[in-house]
């Protein structure tokens with residue numbers, strides 16, 4: 100956690116023109132046409148944190164969420180013209196520097212900084228993209244090292260710190276902090292060491308100021324692929340906060356907090372299939388309530404993955420009678436579930452939703468018939484309704500007598516948890532060949548089912564947005580109860596047939 104704010108004797112908070120209402124921030128960086136990194140990320144970050152953003156472009160990249168395909172560096176003289184045009188007219192509160200491409204570009208930026216001395220300079224020493232592609236010529240590393248002492252803050256990640264110090268990349272956090280402190284002392288500047296590249300542990304950063312104790316900020320590491328442009332966004336956000344409040348410790352804490360939610364919610368943007376961007380404007384877009392529900396059932400999800408039934412299914416060791424019991428119950432369940440979906444169709448507020456649930460209801464009956472025709476005919480199991488099936492179907496039928504919103508919340512876990520379990524199991528399915536339950540596993544990892552799940556989630560979120568707080572609470576309760584029944588449903592074969600063949 101932040102324990103102190105840091106200020107160097109050479110540049111103190113008081114000699115910066117701080118407390119500007121809307122700080123004017125210039126990004127000197129490369130362009131990322133996919134919008135996740137570079138000047139695009141910087142302008143979004145500056146705006147999201149309340150600054151006025153400007154950009155002088157050092158290089159054009161052709162890249163997407165998978166990597167950099169090409170880099171074009173315009174003549175360095177043109178960058179000089181851009182910078183000159185800005186400083187001839189506009190007073191700047193902070194400058195953030197990102198991709199510099201080559202030593203000529205670095206030379207232009209160095210000369211302009213010396214001449215104009217903006218009050219806050221944050222240098223992100225971009226060298227290699229998260230995709231592994233180079234964004235700085237190897238022979239320009241010396242020139243970049245010489246720029247460090249001009250910055251008020253330099254923000255290396257672990258590999259960049261190693262290059263700046265002409266040493267191997269530090270192997271662990273303690274070694275990295277020591278190395279970053281050496282850099283701060285040698286260059287007499289602040290260093291923000293970013294620990295995003297460490298493979299385990301929390302997402303941790305440290306602010307090192309010559310002659311002071313390190314200030315560490317840490318938040319839980321998020322399991323996400325939306326990390327493209329985190330470094331760009333972070334440094335632009337810190338520059339903006341610093342221009343406004345003049346306190347490095349506070350700026351770091353504010354920017355880290357904002358970035359963390361931006362990383363957590365990046366997937367909502369649905370941009371690209373590689374390393375996606377972060378959600379810079381998350382504060383403008385309230386989180387869909389369904390995401391909150393999903394987080395709140397995390398213990399139920401963890402419980403499902405630990406069930407002997409699921410483990411046995413994944414490993415292919417589940418005894419056949421348990422699987423047959425499960426499918427027989429599933430067939431019974433699908434009949435009741437189909438009625439609940441038909442009721443959702445009847446209550447739906449528009450034709451799109453009406454048609455969606457009606458299709459779902461019909462699909463359930465098809466799958467029920469298919470289960471009987473294929474597996475259950477060959478592997479008979481008791482057709483009697485088990486206690487968990489009864490409880491779960493009763494819950495759905497009770498919700499069918501409630502509002503559309505509550506009913507949609509009650510039917511959602513069957514889509515969502517099944518689709519999710521299907522994806523979780525898909526990996527182990529491919530490791531075991533032939534897999535005794537392979538055909539069944541494939542139907543749950545099916546892309547059409549995943550698309551239907553996305554649609555069901557969206558309709559539930561839309562319904563939640565239209566009801567008041569009391570009804571939204573009823574929706575949550577219906578969702579939570581159905582999620583618990585999903586867990587019990589997976590565990591029902593073991594409970595019904597005894598512990599003997601638990602599949603472990």
Ligand SMILES: Nc1ncnc2c1ncn2[C@@H]1O[C@H](COP(=O)(O)OP(=O)(O)O)[C@@H](O)[C@H]1O
Pocket residue numbers: 229255256257293294295296302303304319320321322323326328329330331333355358359362
């Ligand atoms: N998976 C993650 N969860 C939470 N924070 C992350 C994650 N990945 C990166 N960050 C944070 O994003 C910021 C920049 O990360 P980093 O990857 O170290 O820099 P760069 O993008 O320059 O390589 C750091 O504060 C880091 O902790």
Ligand SMILES: Cc1ncc(COP(=O)(O)O)c(N)n1
Pocket residue numbers: 128129130131136137138160197198225227228229230234326327328329330331
């Ligand atoms: C134009 C430009 N600047 C910087 C980065 C680094 O960002 P990341 O490390 O997240 O790939 C990038 N990919 N593109």
